[in-house]
Amino acid sequence: MSLISRLFMRRRRFNDISVSIEEHIAERADELVDQGMPRAQALQAAKREFGNVALIKERSREAWQWTAVENFLTDFKLTARRLFKSPGFTITVLLTLAIGIGANTAVFTVIDSILLKPLPYPEADQLVAVWMKAPGAAGLLDFVEGLRLSPSMYLTYAEHNRVFQSIGVWVSGTANVTGIAQPEEVHTTYISDGVLETLNVPAAAGRWLAASDQIPHSHQTVMLSYGYWQRRFGGDPSVIGRNIEVDSQTREIVGVMPHGFEVVNQKFDLLIPLAFDTHKQVLAGFGFNGIARLRPGVTIADADADIVRMLQIWMGSWSNGPGDDPHFYEKVWKVAPAIRPLKQEVIGNIGSVLWLVMATIGVVMLVACTNIANLLLVRAEGRHQELAIRTALGAGRARIAREVLTECVLLALIGGVAGVAVADASLRLLTAIGPANLPRLSEISLDARSIAFTLGIALFSALLFGSIAAFKSMQPAKSLAQASAGRTASTSRERQRGRNLLVVAQVAMAMVLLVSAVLMIRTLAALRNVDPGFTDPNHLETLRISIPQQLVPDAQETARLENSIAGKLAAIPGVSSVGFARSVPMDGIDPAWNNIFIEGTDFKSGAPMRLFNFVSPGYFRSAGTRLVAGRDYTWDDIYGLRPVGIISEGLARESWGSAEAAIGKHFRSMPNQPWFEVIGVAQDVYQNGVDEAVPATVYWPFMLKVPYENNAIDTQRSVTFTVRSPQAGSAALMSEIQRAVWQVNGNLPVASIEILGEIYNRSMARTSFTLVMLAIAGSMAMALSLIGIYGVISYAVTQRTREIGIRIALGAQKGLMRWMFVRSALVMTAIGAVIGLGGAAMLARAMKSLLFGVSPLDPVTFAAVPVILAVAAALASFIPAHRAASIDPMEALRTE
């Protein structure tokens, strides 16, 4: 039977009961009248004979009711009515809960979407990232994360593997699209065959890129992302089959991927086939990201073992050129598999940051619950009289406690619903302003799990503050006399103190969070404003090349080789400047530190360590690092092995007072080295990210006589080339670069081809995200404290209405009344602020490592935040204070 018809049935039953009973009484009354009683008396007698009509009706109804539920529903109705009657209290609590629960839900959703949920591909636990490692190559080629795949590796693995359902490689970059409206640079992901099969997400329109699209020089095709399809083509389905110009190459659009699809967390506008030419591949070219889908039941260990087997096949199938030993990779590099789950790849190490943020938001929730507990206590005290009477009439303590808990649960549930709305808004804000590098950003959305979490946390907080309030309400009832005394007197001092303490605690907590948040905000601003020491990193391509001793034993020969490579790279069309150095900023390569001696200074206690870098002529120009004084190296300087050096601005200022003063001065790193003359001073470069100090750097020539090897000539063999070009990031440039290098020497593997911009962004992204989250937490804590202050003052005004009325009647000025309440709010805020500042100072000192550009006891922050809080508190208390001042004394004295 459906709910509606059951309800109707019940209505009918209840009606039947009423009719029956009424008729019964009427009939009896008739009988009595027939016996001679007057009508009115007969009716009364009949009723009395019947018994307690209401009670009997209720008992009769009980047969059709589910008693527990009915009681609960009645309680709910009563509670709801009571909450309606005190709107100020209800709205305050609901707002507080909405913010607290909303914030926690938002953070939980972020954590859930990023860390807990599987990747948005079918059966994502089968997906792995195919990495290799080459421990023997450290020192020859410095790989931060491992060795990526070369095209020949991919081809071998694809053909010979026994463990993968599918395997493919991809690499991301940019491309120029022309021919529609205006030319634009778009994000591109270049994929081999097998990538789409591995991810296994069907196209939204058209078809996947197929194996036939990967044949070089065949009909050129391309796929669009959903976003690009909407943006550039308005979602027009006839786009399939149309042509667009990509990097001056006409391509036919064959399909569109669905909304939200990303290749391993890389957003793209276009998907372009890599189209490896199997006849032209060599062993080397380790710049491609491998992904694969494991066969069911296959573990990563199995896959690793299979790759070990296939490495032999690989080395046997390809070569780097005549006379080259393929097994070099095995013997020297010790190349081996290092497969990882794809999820790990995507998430990176943002996990710890997210859990930290969750903890912070949890604190905010505690502040919120404190707020509500305070308000509930205030309210409970207001009901003292009512509760005393009820207890005197026989109400059980459990009954009253149950009522209080019901109230709390109802509040929590409504607050939870509002919290979902708050969470939704916060998440929208987050995805709009969040760092673009946050993994899986597009997947963050409220779903069933978030709602379940909301419910859970709502009930938990209800229990938390509800139990405090219920406990207080169950305390032995004071005598009626004491309770009714509250009608004329104002609130007792103890009660006021208890409430004030809670508010002070809140303000203190909010202060701590706010100060740390503001410090973080300033840190972020400072980070963003730093001139990192290089310009336009998005158009600077970097690549690592290593020239092993076995290949070119002679140092000068090596230098000439590197020179040639630089020359060939510079000849690539579009390239504006080329240089190379031992390391470029933030590349994660172990820095070389050593000390130098300044001519004319005597270092007794040991010279300070300086960063040593080794650069080519033209490096500064290509990196965009300004020379603030003097000049760059020339090739004559290098080949002539002249004792000249370039130092950083910081070092110049430290040693000789200014950059200009440094020119012409001398330094050396060892006593048996001739003095090197400073010929140039370069601007400071942030070597390890802008949040670390700028190291004082010495830029030695990349070929020089080394004093600790009897002045033998030494050349840097592992160098990073910097290529400045507007096409930085495109596959075209990458292949040109590889070709240029191999033109010079076919045995040189090119690795770690990356835009400097990528490296730079990655170094900042995680920090800025943390800061944003903490800032949100701080502002929420402040909002909650303000609501708390408002609530408490407002209630105090209501409680002391009589007193205020009397005061005004006796002649107190309105301004004075207002000030009385605002002052009490300010006093509480001040005490809370002082305590909070103390806590904040301690926390800031502990947080020191996270700060940048601000000292932990930054005076501006520590002065500004309390002022802001005080002003806000004053405003928050002004509203009820104003209400106090406008009380009409006659009204006040009349009410109770």
Add this chain to the structure above:
Amino acid sequence: MAKNPEHRDLFPGALEVMILQSLRYKPMHGYALVKHIKQVSDDLLQVEEGSLYPALQRMLREGWLETSEGVSAKGRPTRIYRLTDAGLRHLDQEVASFEKMFAGITRVLALAKA
């Protein structure tokens, strides 16, 4: 069940059997039922309204009775209760069980007297 302090309360289930049996005899409305029981038992049994109406609803819920709209002697609208088939079966079961109980009590009492 008894109003008069002289009469004892009926044991559980007795009220239902009385009601069922009365309604078996003739479908009636509440007041008529009270009067019927009082009359037939020669005033030995008097049903309290406080027990009657809740019991009627319980039995309605169990499906032993059904109710229909009707009119009392004086023309007032009322509800008339009637036995259902299930009610009839239940009544027979209960009566059988009571008779067994009465027989047992009688025998024990007889022994005590002897």
